Amino acid sequence: MTEQIAVFGSAFNPPTQGHASVLAQLCHFDKVLLVPSYRHAWGKMMAPYETRCGWVQALIHDLCLPNLHLCQREASLGREGDAVTTHMLLSALQHDYPDAALTFVVGPDNLLKFDQFADSAQILSRWSVLGMPEKVVVRSTHIRERLAQGLPVDDLTTPTIAAQLSEAVFCR
Numbered sequence: 001m002t003e004q005i006a007v008f009g010s011a012f013n014p015p016t017q018g019h020a021s022v023l024a025q026l027c028h029f030d031k032v033l034l035v036p037s038y039r040h041a042w043g044k045m046m047a048p049y050e051t052r053c054g055w056v057q058a059l060i061h062d063l064c065l066p067n068l069h070l071c072q073r074e075a076s077l078g079r080e081g082d083a084v085t086t087h088m089l090l091s092a093l094q095h096d097y098p099d100a101a102l103t104f105v106v107g108p109d110n111l112l113k114f115d116q117f118a119d120s121a122q123i124l125s126r127w128s129v130l131g132m133p134e135k136v137v138v139r140s141t142h143i144r145e146r147l148a149q150g151l152p153v154d155d156l157t158t159p160t161i162a163a164q165l166s167e168a169v170f171c172r
Contacts, residue, residue, distance in 0.1 A: 003100040004028075006130070007093060009035040009074070009086070013046045013140045014165060015059040016157050021135035023063060026105065033071035034060070035089065038078035049075065055161050062158035087119035090127055103128040 006029040010019060026032045036052045046052065053070060060068045073092055077084045090102055104127055106114065111131035114120055123129065143153045147165060154162045 016138040038074040058160040
């Protein structure tokens with residue numbers, strides 16, 4: 001039987017309860033690869049890549065879902081300085097998992113503008129794309145805004161990430 005792999009990319013800047021609500025809906029996949037953006041395609045400022053990978057590991061730990069895996073493949077693709085496109089990432093992952101069926105998971109906002117993705121027609125012809133709504137709508141921006149105001153973020157993210165973010169704020 002073909003291994004079913006979901007690919008869930010995000011800035012994870014930091015991970016939120018919204019991310020967690022999507023991941024909880026992907027339990028029917030053999031693997032869910034959580035892919036932090038190495039460099040944002042539209043030049044958005046993000047926490048350092050290694051920090052965001054640590055947050056993804058904390059998210060995986062807190063959710064206790066056995067099919068979740070941190071995937072740092074984007075880092076090897078983006079080392080030359082260019083942004084990594086979805087098509088580049090999926091091509092590389094298909095090379096890494098040649099016998100797997102890959103499904104690219106996007107939120108409703110990205111699904112509506114999927115035709116703006118580089119090589120969107122090629123992506124759709126080669127892989128499945130799954131629009132997955134968040135059950136809990138929380139943006140990373142909400143967390144960053146609360147932290148800037150010195151407010152708690154426990155209700156916006158998972159316990160380990162909230163603790164790490166609070167420690168980082170107090171250490172400034």
